[in-house]
Amino acid sequence: MNAQIQFSGGFQNAPIDAAHAFRVAMTVMARPGEIRSLSGSQPPAPLSVAAGTLLLTLCDPDTTVHLAGATDTDAVRQWLTFHTGAPFVAASDADFAVGTWQALGPLGRYRIGTAEYPDRSATLIVECDVLQQTGAELSGPGIRGTSRLSLPDGAAFRKNAAQYPLGCDFFFTSGDKVAALPRSTQIRAEG
Amino acid sequence: MNEYNFAYLDEQTKRMIRRAILKGLAVPGYQVPFASREMPMPYGWGTGGVQISAATLTPEDTFKVIDQGADDTTNAVSIRKFFEITAGVETTEETKKATVIQTRHRIPEAKLREDQIIVYQVPIPEPLRFLEPRETETRKMHSLEEYGLMHVKLYEDISQHGAISTAYAYPVKVSGRYVMDPSPIPKFDNPKLEMDAIQLFGAGREQRIYAVPPHTEVVSLDFEDYPFEATKADHPCDLCGAEDSYLDEVILDDTGNRMFVCSDTDYCRSRRAAGHVGRLAGEGAA
Numbered sequence: 001m002n003a004q005i006q007f008s009g010g011f012q013n014a015p016i017d018a019a020h021a022f023r024v025a026m027t028v029m030a031r032p033g034e035i036r037s038l039s040g041s042q043p044p045a046p047l048s049v050a051a052g053t054l055l056l057t058l059c060d061p062d063t064t065v066h067l068a069g070a071t072d073t074d075a076v077r078q079w080l081t082f083h084t085g086a087p088f089v090a091a092s093d094a095d096f097a098v099g100t101w102q103a104l105g106p107l108g109r110y111r112i113g114t115a116e117y118p119d120r121s122a123t124l125i126v127e128c129d130v131l132q133q134t135g136a137e138l139s140g141p142g143i144r145g146t147s148r149l150s151l152p153d154g155a156a157f158r159k160n161a162a163q164y165p166l167g168c169d170f171f172f173t174s175g176d177k178v179a180a181l182p183r184s185t186q187i188r189a190e191g
Numbered sequence: 192m193n194e195y196n197f198a199y200l201d202e203q204t205k206r207m208i209r210r211a212i213l214k215g216l217a218v219p220g221y222q223v224p225f226a227s228r229e230m231p232m233p234y235g236w237g238t239g240g241v242q243i244s245a246a247t248l249t250p251e252d253t254f255k256v257i258d259q260g261a262d263d264t265t266n267a268v269s270i271r272k273f274f275e276i277t278a279g280v281e282t283t284e285e286t287k288k289a290t291v292i293q294t295r296h297r298i299p300e301a302k303l304r305e306d307q308i309i310v311y312q313v314p315i316p317e318p319l320r321f322l323e324p325r326e327t328e329t330r331k332m333h334s335l336e337e338y339g340l341m342h343v344k345l346y347e348d349i350s351q352h353g354a355i356s357t358a359y360a361y362p363v364k365v366s367g368r369y370v371m372d373p374s375p376i377p378k379f380d381n382p383k384l385e386m387d388a389i390q391l392f393g394a395g396r397e398q399r400i401y402a403v404p405p406h407t408e409v410v411s412l413d414f415e416d417y418p419f420e421a422t423k424a425d426h427p428c429d430l431c432g433a434e435d436s437y438l439d440e441v442i443l444d445d446t447g448n449r450m451f452v453c454s455d456t457d458y459c460r461s462r463r464a465a466g467h468v469g470r471l472a473g474e475g476a477a
Contacts, residue, residue, distance in 0.1 A: 016197060022209045026209070057209070058213075062203070115335075119221065123213070141406070142407065169214070
C-alpha cells in the first residue's frame with residue numbers, strides 16, 4: 001500500500017503539467033493577494049494538492065526541503081523522494097519548507113539570504129485551512145493599489161518585509177488553491 | 192510532435208530557471224544568478240530570453256518575438272521558429288494576440304495587458320558594469336545601495352553635452368531599491384516599464400535573471416534641474432503618420448533623402464490597415 005502511494009500521484013505529463021503549474025506559481029508571486037487554482041498531482045496526506053504540485057514543480061536533487069510538523073511522515077518522504085529526489089534537511093538549511101503556519105514557525109529559523117545574494121533565502125509553503133481575499137491589506141510591487149489576503153499572522157510577515165531586500169517568500173495553499181506573498185509586499189493589519 | 196522535450200530544455204534546467212524567476216519577482220530589479228545553458232544559437236542572440244521563454248511557455252500560449260520592434264528580422268524569425276518546432280506553440284506578429292512576447296531592445300507601442308508576459312533579451316545586465324568592471328564590487332554596491340557613481344556618470348553627461356546623453360539602456364530604480372538596466376531599450380520606452388504585464392529579463396552569457404512585477408514603481412534616474420525626458424525623432428511616421436511611436440531613420444539615397452518609420456512593425460501595419468497614411472505611404476515604400 002505504501003508503494004502505491006509512493007509511486008503514484010505524480011504529474012501525468014511532467015513537462016506540460018509543470019509548465020502549467022509554474023505559470024500559476026509565477027502569476028501569484030507576481031501579483032500578491034491573487035488566488036489561483038493549482039493542481040496536477042495527488043500527494044499523500046496531509047499535503048494539499050496545491051502544496052504537492054508546487055513541490056513537484058520547483059524541487060529536485062538541487063534543492064533542500066524541510067517537512068514541518070505533521071507533513072513529516074514516511075509517506076510524504078517516500079513520495080517526494082521518488083518524484084523529486086530532493087534531500088530533507090532541518091529548517092535552517094532549507095530552500096523550501098512546507099507545513100502549517102504553527103508547524104513552520106518561528107520564522108527566524110529560515111535562511112533570509114545575504115546582502116549580496118538576497119535570492120539565497122527559503123521559500124515557505126504554508127498550508128492553510130482557508131484562503132480568502134479578505135483580511136490584511138497588501139501593497140507594493142505586483143499590486144495595483146491594494147489587495148487583501150487572509151494571512152495566518154500579521155506581525156511575523158511585517159517583520160519579514162522590514163528586512164527587505166532580505167527575507168523569506170511565501171506560498172499559501174489550501175486544497176487546490178494557491179496565493180503568494182513575496183518579501184517586497186507591505187502589510188497593514190486588518191482595519 | 193517531435194523528438195525534443197517540450198520547449199527544448201530538460202525539466203531540471205527549467206526548474207532551476209523557474210526558481211530564479213520566482214526569486215527575481217520577489218526582489219524586483221535584483222539580478223539572480225542562474226546556470227545558463229548552451230543554446231543552439233550564439234551568445235548575444237538572445238539565449239537568456241530564450242531560456243526564460245522556454246521555462247515560461249505553456250502549450251496554450253501564443254508567442255511573439257520582436258527584434259528592435261520588428262517581427263521579420265533574422266533573430267525574431269529564428270527564435271519564433273525555434274519554439275514552433277520545440278514547443279509547438281502558436282506564433283503571431285500581432286501584439287494583441289500574443290500571451291508571451293520575447294523582445295530585443297523594444298517595448299511594443301500597444302499597451303500590454305495583465306494576461307501578457309514580456310521577456311527581454313539582455314546583453315549586459317549590470318547597469319554599473321561600464322563604471323566598475325569588477326563583479327565583486329558591483330555586488331557590494333548593490334547591497335549597500337551605493338549608486339552615487341551612476342549619478343556622477345549622468346552628471347558628466349550634462350557637463351560634457353549639456354544634457355543627459357544616455358539614449359538607451361537608461362538606468363532605472365525599481366521599487367525604490369535596486370538600480371536596474373532595462374536592457375538596451377530606447378529611453379523613449381522607459382515610462383512603459385510601469386505596466387500591467389509581468390516583465391522578465393534574461394542575460395544568457397552573463398547568467399543573470401531579473402524581473403519587474405506588474406504595477407511596480409520604476410523611476411528613470413535624473414536630476415531636479417535636468418529631469419528625465421523620453422525622446423524620439425521629432426517627426427511623424429512616413430508610412431502610417433503616427434506621431435506617438437518610436438521611429439527608425441532610413442537613408443533612402445546619397446543625396447540626403449531619408450524617411451522615418453515606426454520601429455514597431457505590428458503597430459505600423461495595424462495603423463495602415465486602419466487607414467492611416469503617412470507622407471511616403473503612396474510611393475510603394477511599404
